[in-house]
Amino acid sequence: MSIVEVTRMTPTPPPTIESFYRFCAEKKLMGVRCNRCTKVTVPPRSVCSHCGASDLSWTELQGKGRLVTYTVIHLPPAQFQAIAPYAIGIVEFDEGARLPGMIKDTPFENLKIGMELQTDFETTTPQEWPRWPRYFFKQS
């Protein structure tokens, strides 16, 4: 008797916004780390946003960081009218990358530049593209 071993290669998803949202659906915040300058880009792109290299590897971010800037939206685009007013901000992660996103579960009066936020993920699937759960930031 012979044993045939089948080796399955895990396909690496392309560094696209679609892959990024698919990872969000698995509650993973994924970016790409540049193999030349080691900086992280999120959401992922096919080239490093710092040095332009295309030698990149997927990396999972811890999702913790500090609020760089924020604004409270009172007059949103049509698809967000039901949840207005809401806050959006840019978070700089411990890994160095910056990502804009909605800030939820945090009273507006608590928002402060420099405060620590963490990333969490929606459990419902939005109706419009991309149809995968999204990330948001909240007070840690």
Ligand SMILES: [Zn+2]
């Ligand atoms: Zn680079």
